[in-house]
Amino acid sequence: MSDQQKQLVVIGNGMAPGRMLEELFEREPASYSVTIFNAEPRVNYNRLMLSPVLSGEKTYADIITHDDDWYAANGVTLHKGDAIEAIDRDRRCVVSRSGIELNYDKLVVATGSSPIVIPIPGVDLNGVYTYRDLDDVQRMVDVCAGGGSAVVIGGGLLGLEAAAGLRERGMTVTVLHLMPTLMERQLDPAAADILKRAFEDRGVNIITEANSREITGSQGQVAGVLLDNGTEIPCEMVVMAVGIRPSKRLADDCGIATERGIVVGDNMTTSDPDIYALGECVEHRGACYGLVAPLYEMAKVIAENLTGACASFTGAVNATKLKVTGIDLYSAGDFADGEDREEIVLRDATAGVYKRLVIKNDVIIGVVLYGDTTDGPWFFDLLKKGTDVSEMRETLIFGQAYQGDGAADPLSAVAALPDDAEICGCNGICKSKITGKITELGLSSVDDVRAHTKASASCGTCTGLVEQLLALTLGDSFEPSAATPMCSCTSLEHGDVRRLIKAKELKSIPEVMQALEWKTSAGCAKCRPALNYYLIADWPDEYADDYQSRFINERAHANIQKDGTYSIVPRMWGGQTSAKELRAIADAVEKYDIPTVKVTGGQRIDMLGIKKEDLPSVWADLGEAGFVSGHAYAKGLRTVKTCVGTDWCRFGTQDSTGLGVRIEKFMWGSWTPAKVKMAVSGCPRNCAEATCKDVGVICVDSGFEIHFAGAAGLDIKGTEVLGLVETEEQAIEHIVAIVQMYREQGYYLERIYKWARRIGYDEVRQQVLHDAEKRKAYYDRFVLSQRYAQVDPWQERVRGKHEYEFAPLAKLDQVVAI
Amino acid sequence: MNGESIVWIDIGALSDIPPSGARCVEIDDRTIAVFRDRDDRVYALEDKCPHSQGPLSQGIVHDGCVTCPLHNWVISLASGKAQGADSGSTQTFRVEAKDGRLLLEAGAFS
Numbered sequence: 001m002s003d004q005q006k007q008l009v010v011i012g013n014g015m016a017p018g019r020m021l022e023e024l025f026e027r028e029p030a031s032y033s034v035t036i037f038n039a040e041p042r043v044n045y046n047r048l049m050l051s052p053v054l055s056g057e058k059t060y061a062d063i064i065t066h067d068d069d070w071y072a073a074n075g076v077t078l079h080k081g082d083a084i085e086a087i088d089r090d091r092r093c094v095v096s097r098s099g100i101e102l103n104y105d106k107l108v109v110a111t112g113s114s115p116i117v118i119p120i121p122g123v124d125l126n127g128v129y130t131y132r133d134l135d136d137v138q139r140m141v142d143v144c145a146g147g148g149s150a151v152v153i154g155g156g157l158l159g160l161e162a163a164a165g166l167r168e169r170g171m172t173v174t175v176l177h178l179m180p181t182l183m184e185r186q187l188d189p190a191a192a193d194i195l196k197r198a199f200e201d202r203g204v205n206i207i208t209e210a211n212s213r214e215i216t217g218s219q220g221q222v223a224g225v226l227l228d229n230g231t232e233i234p235c236e237m238v239v240m241a242v243g244i245r246p247s248k249r250l251a252d253d254c255g256i257a258t259e260r261g262i263v264v265g266d267n268m269t270t271s272d273p274d275i276y277a278l279g280e281c282v283e284h285r286g287a288c289y290g291l292v293a294p295l296y297e298m299a300k301v302i303a304e305n306l307t308g309a310c311a312s313f314t315g316a317v318n319a320t321k322l323k324v325t326g327i328d329l330y331s332a333g334d335f336a337d338g339e340d341r342e343e344i345v346l347r348d349a350t351a352g353v354y355k356r357l358v359i360k361n362d363v364i365i366g367v368v369l370y371g372d373t374t375d376g377p378w379f380f381d382l383l384k385k386g387t388d389v390s391e392m393r394e395t396l397i398f399g400q401a402y403q404g405d406g407a408a409d410p411l412s413a414v415a416a417l418p419d420d421a422e423i424c425g426c427n428g429i430c431k432s433k434i435t436g437k438i439t440e441l442g443l444s445s446v447d448d449v450r451a452h453t454k455a456s457a458s459c460g461t462c463t464g465l466v467e468q469l470l471a472l473t474l475g476d477s478f479e480p481s482a483a484t485p486m487c488s489c490t491s492l493e494h495g496d497v498r499r500l501i502k503a504k505e506l507k508s509i510p511e512v513m514q515a516l517e518w519k520t521s522a523g524c525a526k527c528r529p530a531l532n533y534y535l536i537a538d539w540p541d542e543y544a545d546d547y548q549s550r551f552i553n554e555r556a557h558a559n560i561q562k563d564g565t566y567s568i569v570p571r572m573w574g575g576q577t578s579a580k581e582l583r584a585i586a587d588a589v590e591k592y593d594i595p596t597v598k599v600t601g602g603q604r605i606d607m608l609g610i611k612k613e614d615l616p617s618v619w620a621d622l623g624e625a626g627f628v629s630g631h632a633y634a635k636g637l638r639t640v641k642t643c644v645g646t647d648w649c650r651f652g653t654q655d656s657t658g659l660g661v662r663i664e665k666f667m668w669g670s671w672t673p674a675k676v677k678m679a680v681s682g683c684p685r686n687c688a689e690a691t692c693k694d695v696g697v698i699c700v701d702s703g704f705e706i707h708f709a710g711a712a713g714l715d716i717k718g719t720e721v722l723g724l725v726e727t728e729e730q731a732i733e734h735i736v737a738i739v740q741m742y743r744e745q746g747y748y749l750e751r752i753y754k755w756a757r758r759i760g761y762d763e764v765r766q767q768v769l770h771d772a773e774k775r776k777a778y779y780d781r782f783v784l785s786q787r788y789a790q791v792d793p794w795q796e797r798v799r800g801k802h803e804y805e806f807a808p809l810a811k812l813d814q815v816v817a818i
Numbered sequence: 819m820n821g822e823s824i825v826w827i828d829i830g831a832l833s834d835i836p837p838s839g840a841r842c843v844e845i846d847d848r849t850i851a852v853f854r855d856r857d858d859r860v861y862a863l864e865d866k867c868p869h870s871q872g873p874l875s876q877g878i879v880h881d882g883c884v885t886c887p888l889h890n891w892v893i894s895l896a897s898g899k900a901q902g903a904d905s906g907s908t909q910t911f912r913v914e915a916k917d918g919r920l921l922l923e924a925g926a927f928s
């Protein structure tokens with residue numbers, strides 16, 4: 001050590017100072033005598049690689065970055081396991097726990113950060129860990145040896161890596177995440193949903209919107225985690241990975257300026273010009289960093305400044321990658337929706353790929369990649385440089401390989417495929433077979449190609465590729481198919497979407513959007529309500545209704561009026577009412593000052609002009625008289641009109657009122673593609689107007705004539721006759737079967753008469769009247785769906801469901817200025 | 819209050835609004851609709867559609883816009899402007915989500 005050598009002391013031996021010293025020694029190996037104090041009892045290792053150590057894929061030895069030889073070779077003194085307890089700025093020295101006092105000329109504080117522990121009861125129990133260093137990993141691995149269950153609190157980057165590692169070690173793992181979607185700071189909801197399923201596929205249980213209330217224990221040992229909603233998840237181990245907090249205590253104690261972290265300027269010095277701060281403990285221009293890339297930039301700046309240069313750190317944007325084997329995820333920048341932003345989305349369902357670029361003023365501002373992250377760094381580079389991407393827009397999403405000479409054509413990706421590339425996976429059809437048939441037979445449409453090669457005839461997801469092959473082969477003479485897509489978010493028609501939801505067993509809106517390669521990340525006001533209906537109809541016992549994808553009437557269970565008030569129509573089964581019901585309506589009208597009461601065209605009573613806030617109380621009052629919602633707002637069963645039938649009428653042949661009431665009581669609550677109205681008339685005089693309804697019954701002496709596919713609204717059309725049945729039971733079975741068939745096949749907003757015309761009236765007769773087995777199967781599926789649908793939505797809301805829907809967030813006289 | 823400094827009013831918690839949903843803040847006979855999108859960004863607009871004063875708070879939220887429940891105009895949440903072929907605009911207010919609380923500019927109440 002020469003006399004000119006100045007003393008450089010470093011507190012903390014993490015990744016950032018490791019890099020700083022490398023940069024320093026590269027520039028001026030002999031300018032400082034370097035001493036490092038580290039709380040951890042070991043050399044420097046790659047903290048990023050702790051997860052592979054946890055999962056067993058790597059060992060500690062594999063992840064060491066600077067071994068003892070390195071310190072020796074560079075003349076660095078490392079005090080392992082000896083934390084600095086104080087900085088004495090007056091005497092320019094540091095004091096360590098073991099009592100060493102050492103003077104410095106320059107000091108670097110690189111104490112990193114510490115995991116946040118949420119202060120709920122039970123955090124002190126044995127078996128509660130954080131996830132930060134090798135000791136934490138060692139403790140977790142020890143518990144894993146005994147098997148059992150682990151709960152990870154926090155569904156961010158660290159929590160998910162821990163969960164994957166613990167699962168690899170054979171634990172049963174549950175991740176509890178407070179927010180509705182995983183990694184919400186790095187991922188958009190679409191990618192978060194794919195990620196969630198990838199974790200569930202490997203057996204990790206994920207609960208979102210889970211608020212942990214308490215860690216339960218017995219005899220000082222963790223026994224489980226109790227959630228706010230009362231659920232308890234038993235476990236032997238709890239890992240808290242809810243975030244980090246910069247370690248700034250040393251700085252606070254010696255009077256250096258701190259905020260969230262230790263405050264530094266662009267030259268990386270703290271408020272004391274001889275003291276630098278580096279790494280996760282730093283706050284620079286209001287930002288704290290938790291990823292290594294920006295820390296390495298800081299490291300370089302300090303190394304330069306230590307050698308007399310005047311470099312500056314000006315902040316950084318971060319890119320995140322999740323390091324779980326088999327899951328490729330990359331995100332950077334800002335990817336929130338906004339009207340000033342455009343998005344480009346690419347989904348390749350077969351390959352499990354989702355890519356989304358968010359663009360503002362022709363510059364990429366956000367990137368989310370799932371499945372194929374190879375272009376992440378390239379997109380990130382364009383983002384950081386603010387490159388104008390308007391020139392390469394068409395091919396941008398395909399990545400760097402498609403840029404440059406002659407390749408700026410979206411068809412080139414398909415043109416570049418080799419002849420034997422498989423286009424249709426279901427039917428094993430390759431590119432040359434399709435292009436060959438197109439030329440040979442002069443095919444000009446996707447339907448033609450389907451008919452002659454079977455390509456795209458099964459699951460249909462290669463339709464786009466087939467169209468591109470047609471366009472390539474036929475050039476300008478190709479006219480894209482006249483198929484009318486559901487909306488501009490997809491090129492698929494309603495029918496394709498319905499077929500694929502069943503075929504691919506898609507069970508949530510994000511899943512549909514991924515598997516069917518939606519062009520937007522979250523759909524629009526046209527496709528979302530349709531998808532929500534299809535999923536309810538197809539998976540009644542599994543799908544969770546997405547209320548934000550419903551129109552307001554179905555969300556509020558009342559009809560919105562032009563002045564923003566609502567109207568409600570309670571059920572009057574088959575059009576019958578009673579003194580008690582009428583009195584309850586009269587009372588409610590007076591009590592809530594309801595301005596209009598009207599008898600509807602559907603044999604019941606409408607109360608109009610109710611304030612939204614009053615709805616739950618009005619329903620509560622009506623509920624006491626036995627009223628349930630009449631679904632006058634729903635794409636669902638509305639009314640079953642009846643006439644008085646044999647009860648009173650001198651012409652009546654059957655109990656038309658009774659049958660109408662039976663049908664309504666059996667079928668109410670069911671959701672359908674569009675509204676469904678029915679009627680039962682007691683004789684062919686047809687006082688209930690059954691022959692212009694979606695489904696109608698005309699009673700005759702010999703039984704019940706069942707009608708369907710009538711219309712008397714925008715269109716007028718008499719019904720078709722399905723056939724004659726003898727008993728009420730048979731009538732009900734046939735009616736239910738028609739409606740269920742329509743529920744399974746109809747397009748959203750398509751009334752029964754349009755659906756039946758599309759598929760053919762005879763097809764309906766064939767399946768419902770002539771095929772007893774099919775009829776029974778439809779009937780059974782309807783009965784199953786009713787188990788979940790036949791719940792009075794009004795009483796549910798009286799009991800508090802969706803309370804937020806009916807009350808204002810605030811009234812000014814209740815708010816407090818802060 | 820000068821033009822630079824904004825007085826914020828705490829109007830509730832972010833979690834009081836469902837993602838892709840809206841809630842209302844009432845002041846005398848005016849209503850301000852506060853929207854939360856699926857990325858937890860928040861917006862505040864007068865609860866009146868430029869077309870025919872439909873309550874925008876009751877619409878479906880998508881792509882940084884809300885579709886009016888009455889006649890399906892699409893209104894930008896950030897600018898309050900009608901999208902597509904329609905024209906007109908609704909007044910917007912500043913609102914922020916900070917530490918889980920919703921802060922609305924007090925100017926909205928004047």
Ligand code: SRM
Pocket residue numbers: 559560561567568569598599600601602603604605606632638639677711712713714715751
């Ligand atoms: C209240 C009522 C009028 C009345 O005062 O009698 C009514 C009121 C409305 N009808 Fe109707 N229709 C009413 C009976 C009818 C009938 C007659 C019937 O049901 O026997 C028809 C013809 C049959 C039919 O359904 O086609 C009828 C054909 C329509 C149509 C055209 C539907 C079609 O596909 O052709 C619409 C528009 C639509 O649904 O898109 C419509 C839409 C509406 C809406 C929901 C308009 C809207 O979207 O806001 C009105 C809601 C008022 C409210 O807020 O309560 N209403 N509407 C009737 C309620 C019946 C009930 O008790 O539920």
Ligand SMILES: Cc1cc2nc3c(=O)[nH]c(=O)nc-3n(C[C@H](O)[C@H](O)[C@H](O)COP(=O)(O)OP(=O)(O)OC[C@H]3O[C@@H](n4cnc5c(N)ncnc54)[C@H](O)[C@@H]3O)c2cc1C
Pocket residue numbers: 011012013014015016017037038039040047048049050051082083084085110111112113131132133158161247250278279280281289290291292293295321323
């Ligand atoms: C499991 C895991 C996975 C990660 N994955 C990624 C990733 O994929 N990508 C990414 O960019 N980042 C990742 N990170 C974050 C990254 O590891 C950190 O940003 C980086 O290590 C921070 O470096 P640092 O030098 O500031 O602090 P650290 O590496 O935390 O080092 C600080 C050191 O200072 C010591 N110390 C603290 N106080 C004192 C004291 N008073 N005296 C002496 N010594 C003290 C500590 O014991 C510690 O050893 C991950 C982190 C973890 C825990």
Ligand code: SF4
Pocket residue numbers: 643644645649650651652653681682683684685686687688
């Ligand atoms: S016409 Fe027929 S159905 Fe109508 S009331 Fe008279 S008997 Fe009954």
Ligand code: FES
Pocket residue numbers: 867868869870871872886887888889890891
């Ligand atoms: S009032 Fe909004 S679209 Fe008509």
